[in-house]
Amino acid sequence: MFYHIKELQYEAKPDRPDPVYAKKLQEILGGQFGEITVMMQYLFQGWNCRADQKYRDMILDIGTEEMAHVEMIATMIARLLDNAPIQDQEEAVKDPLIGSILGGMNPQHVIVSGLGATPTDSVGYPWNSRYTISSGNLLADFRANLNAESQGRLQAVRLYESTTDPGVRDMLSFLIARDTMHQNQWMAAIEDLEQQQKAVVPATFPQELEKQEVSYSFMNFSEGEESKKGRWAKGKSLDGQAEFEYVSHPTAMGPPPVLNPSPPNVHDTPKRVTNQYID
């Protein structure tokens, strides 16, 4: 169960409105790697957690924090939309700044949300839950989380570069710092699990059941061998189980497939619409 307090986790106030930037900032609110994604991903991972309580508790801690981030960014966007222009393009272009703002802002910020934030990304695409994963396997999911925090911090940094507004930059400097922590946190949690089990997910599948002759082979399907120069092409495998092998010319191990004809009641093209026409 949750409680809300009115204070923001950190101040979210721009020095001046900027509706075009409001549109861009939506990316880290409702985008693929925005705050709604990590909030929902962590909450579901926590609620579904069947492992030790320290994991469940830790995941729900961070999930609850992400809700505060959603709130901060929503607040910032609403304020960036203060005084957004509402008029025709033709009038607007008399002032080039207003003209370019009208063209560059998200029209739904006026028409649909009345100067409020929306749970969408920077092109107005709605957030959807296929952005999240809660697999029941924590090592897999912590890797998802590390990726989400990496993409998220990268996007926040790019948004930091795209404005000079001190208030916006101040809020972003907070979010970027928290993403530093969260990347560290998931790295720590991954290390924790990798020390208890093998590094390959899922560690519980008996490796003798897999086709082991191709378990450590790098296959060069793209002409040229620049790919041979990497750590992935030689030396001990990262899971410590074998040596990497570089296959310069990978070949097919299966035959050409020929499918059976389908039964008549499916009304596919019959096997032999014969070749009488040509050949």
Place this chain on the structure above:
Amino acid sequence: MFYHIKELQYEAKPDRPDPVYAKKLQEILGGQFGEITVMMQYLFQGWNCRADQKYRDMILDIGTEEMAHVEMIATMIARLLDNAPIQDQEEAVKDPLIGSILGGMNPQHVIVSGLGATPTDSVGYPWNSRYTISSGNLLADFRANLNAESQGRLQAVRLYESTTDPGVRDMLSFLIARDTMHQNQWMAAIEDLEQQQKAVVPATFPQELEKQEVSYSFMNFSEGEESKKGRWAKGKSLDGQAEFEYVSHPTAMGPPPVLNPSPPNVHDTPKRVTNQYID
């Protein structure tokens, strides 16, 4: 540019048709972490790559291999659909096996694709490109890739557990082995990049610009302190820059937000729809 050869990378032939299993197997074809996802993710990462050629080449090698996996699974699904029943439920239930098959298979495998595989997941939801990421930052993206291969192998293993068909299991044992390699590959590539730059993505953002007092603090937003027992709560941070700190009772650093009233031409509820009615 690409060339196709008719042989499969590995055999994809079930011992017997099983249309209900065909529906399930769609998950690793067209699902969130299916083969289409990794194929498209790697190809776009390769084509967009502005870094050293060894990375571009390596990424395109594996992207090209994933196309062969898409082909194998599509072939397997078409064969699992051979002889799928097409009749009413009422007749079907005279044979309980057929009855449960009719209820359990994906109706589009008959009506739409005529016994062919579809680029959708196990509930028939279409594949979409928001499953993929190509950010231009390779460390971020390699973490995405490691996650995708972890979720993918986990799903393949669960599908292995859900059938006893030797032909299906044989193909899965190949895919599972390749996922072992691909997890190792991305771990190696991550190690490679982390040794050249800092572990936090993006490494190029000056850390003094972030709000550093919260860069290494674990915040306990969920009542109870089980989360204190983890590696993430004490000791050196994983990026080697600081010590983790555990904040038992995190408090708000910002004030309660109060938004400005909106202008009349937006037709929001005015600030003061006054309280005369009650209070």
Place this chain on the structure above:
Amino acid sequence: MFYHIKELQYEAKPDRPDPVYAKKLQEILGGQFGEITVMMQYLFQGWNCRADQKYRDMILDIGTEEMAHVEMIATMIARLLDNAPIQDQEEAVKDPLIGSILGGMNPQHVIVSGLGATPTDSVGYPWNSRYTISSGNLLADFRANLNAESQGRLQAVRLYESTTDPGVRDMLSFLIARDTMHQNQWMAAIEDLEQQQKAVVPATFPQELEKQEVSYSFMNFSEGEESKKGRWAKGKSLDGQAEFEYVSHPTAMGPPPVLNPSPPNVHDTPKRVTNQYID
């Protein structure tokens, strides 16, 4: 900002697992009118609220409660999935119950989420934010909220009818009761606003600017006049501004449209691909 406590708002424990019911219950978790919808809708309405603080506070109260409902249903679904069967259909049908369960459950509950709840509906379709609205106009939005609680309670009642499990019914009886309150709450909030302004949204648009001769006319576009028997066809209009009028044979008020030809560089079909062929 938010805090989480470990207790559930209300117990969420089935008497026995039931993976087919788990699939159905997803509807009120991640469906169009599920708990995620109301949670996100209310939180965004609250965060975007530029009106009196009593509205903002009220909306955030209920938004925060809905998060607890999401948590309860997610927990219930995870428990309904305990011991879900994982095997082939052919073996399964030896036991008709297991056979029909395998056909009727959501395969992603095993393959993707490993026996956890997912943020999707009862056909596995992901939740998306276009299910929500936060328009800035509270009377409009409170009507959206009353609808959401009406559809939500209706669905919960139908799910209550679809099980005999006492634990499930107990949780649903709690949610149904809260929906009773929430319908009452939005009716009260609507009455509050309607007493301060006109009933038609938005009340701030000068009615003399609309084409007033059609503002209170019921138009009978469907042959037959059963529709004349309703309250909507005669008597005082509900906003108290006029009398309803019933138009038996509505006629067009505009001319047939003829569009201009498009310029050549658009490569549409030219206006006069002439009729020389026939006529």
Place this chain on the structure above:
Amino acid sequence: MFYHIKELQYEAKPDRPDPVYAKKLQEILGGQFGEITVMMQYLFQGWNCRADQKYRDMILDIGTEEMAHVEMIATMIARLLDNAPIQDQEEAVKDPLIGSILGGMNPQHVIVSGLGATPTDSVGYPWNSRYTISSGNLLADFRANLNAESQGRLQAVRLYESTTDPGVRDMLSFLIARDTMHQNQWMAAIEDLEQQQKAVVPATFPQELEKQEVSYSFMNFSEGEESKKGRWAKGKSLDGQAEFEYVSHPTAMGPPPVLNPSPPNVHDTPKRVTNQYID
């Protein structure tokens, strides 16, 4: 069955082309609360109606009218796109008006539809049927309809404020007037049903089966008690069944959930990946 006549219900002709406005106007054509939504929602409610014929007939009357509105707005958009610029940005910016138009219009209006309207919203997102509801319970659905007409009129008014074109404003004044009627119509239909049954949907569920001790309690989950000042917090409940109660400090009624470990063949993280590492 339907018949079409060539005349428009009302004239739909702008005084001058305006491709940026064409993009915005798409919102009330193919957006969440656009005319396609109400058309499809009403048609399906009518076709699915198992209640008295006066409801079915009334619903299909309005559904048929909405089709005429779709036609009018599509026509208007096509005309607003007459002479839309097709050239590079670099040339365009020599004339600031053309430059901002090129940046602000929807590129699909040229590339995809060749200067025609599209069934999408103002950010180009396609219309989808999850925007609609036909639940079989008319009171629930009429509340959905009242909401749709409220959001729809609000958006039309905001679009009216965003242009000075007399032709566009004339068409909008007609649509706004019809929305006045349609809000009144659904309010009348709601009153009609509420007088025959209880106000809470569904009225047919025996209220003694719900957890009645929480059926009329306002729970204050958000710190601070501004929410106490509303009609929803005291006085008779709107369904006339009880008194509202204000709960200042709502507490959990359920225990903390602990989930069972999952079986090994699901390959989740085992319950006890033990804590030996730290603690």
Place this chain on the structure above:
Amino acid sequence: MFYHIKELQYEAKPDRPDPVYAKKLQEILGGQFGEITVMMQYLFQGWNCRADQKYRDMILDIGTEEMAHVEMIATMIARLLDNAPIQDQEEAVKDPLIGSILGGMNPQHVIVSGLGATPTDSVGYPWNSRYTISSGNLLADFRANLNAESQGRLQAVRLYESTTDPGVRDMLSFLIARDTMHQNQWMAAIEDLEQQQKAVVPATFPQELEKQEVSYSFMNFSEGEESKKGRWAKGKSLDGQAEFEYVSHPTAMGPPPVLNPSPPNVHDTPKRVTNQYID
């Protein structure tokens, strides 16, 4: 503008309810090539038509008919859902027919639509407008229409094969017949346009501006030359402009691409994260 009459274009009444079949029949209502698709596609093509009135009128004739088909199928589905079972799986399986029905039907047909049709396909995926095209170029669009009617009739035939219900088959025999006409109609309209212009769309682009040396070459990118045996590999091109050429070993005409490094403020991986680690 449209008018509705109460009669159906053709009877839509099953001999007995069949909720599993109701789910399947949704495909031709709200699927990719269902009746909603053709209805919306034709209406928008008609409304956007800037060519001769005979085309506009013809397109709107058929678009209006398709609305009657939507109505018929929606009616049929509602009737197939009469008496759909609502109970738990465990009780249901005592009767194997009911058990398999519960597993095989769409749960939203009870929970969401209360035994009504929904604007979705046979896996419950919502209809969306990206299924349609109205390009402004009629020859292109008539090919889209011929495809839609071909896929639609194929699906109707497969559904005819999947039932023995005389009432359902009677309605399908009508729809299949109309699809026969509609395929013929679009073939006729295509022939009409092809006789007035060239067969390649768009005919208005000067062919000397295309890279003409590859305009009629079949390129054999897939190992083996079975593809040489087709009409597409030799003889006069279908547009009558040239001879087909078969290229056995197509080669690249462009160089390997090397992208420029990105600027630092984008925070991509720098060009030279050098190779010092390995090589």
Place this chain on the structure above:
Amino acid sequence: MFYHIKELQYEAKPDRPDPVYAKKLQEILGGQFGEITVMMQYLFQGWNCRADQKYRDMILDIGTEEMAHVEMIATMIARLLDNAPIQDQEEAVKDPLIGSILGGMNPQHVIVSGLGATPTDSVGYPWNSRYTISSGNLLADFRANLNAESQGRLQAVRLYESTTDPGVRDMLSFLIARDTMHQNQWMAAIEDLEQQQKAVVPATFPQELEKQEVSYSFMNFSEGEESKKGRWAKGKSLDGQAEFEYVSHPTAMGPPPVLNPSPPNVHDTPKRVTNQYID
């Protein structure tokens, strides 16, 4: 299985960056009829093909070529994004060109993809697999393919008209030429199949089972008879089986539908919420 070579099929290099054009060009990469669509459509048609090998091989040839087109356009887009501006709108508008570029480009090209192409269309909407069809019936699918190549060439031509960049136009001239071939190719393949079977899809359904009295009737559902002037309204039907008939006043062949009341446990509005209130 596939192999990749580093060379592009054709050069893809603009003379100068143009981030606004990059956004537009996305349409033929990841749009409804972009190269990803044809690539995926052809590959799945090939893999699912149960007919003669010459068709399978031909389809896979072209599917493999389309992958090279995806690569070319992705490369072009990345280059068009070189040096895309990253700064605030307010600073940007000091230079009107930069101002309009910032407003007109896709913000995700910076924030998400770091100056790389994305698998989305020109409004940023993600590619999804419902754009494709592989039905198992080749005549149906070849019509889909002819449509895709027609829409695709039309869009490429419109993009050609929207730029003066010689490098971009050079690449487009290649793609437009290939689309000329591909339209010819599918026309040839259609002719090939139509000569072996009847022109109506599916040819295998016994035409005596359809309601033959309406199989060749053009029905005039839209007032006015301009539609009578077309080839579709008189003369021999295109399948050669009958004569077209023009029905000026089509009438209903079915009765008005009246649905049964639903059972109480569904909680729909009861049949007789009686009319006592009015009438």
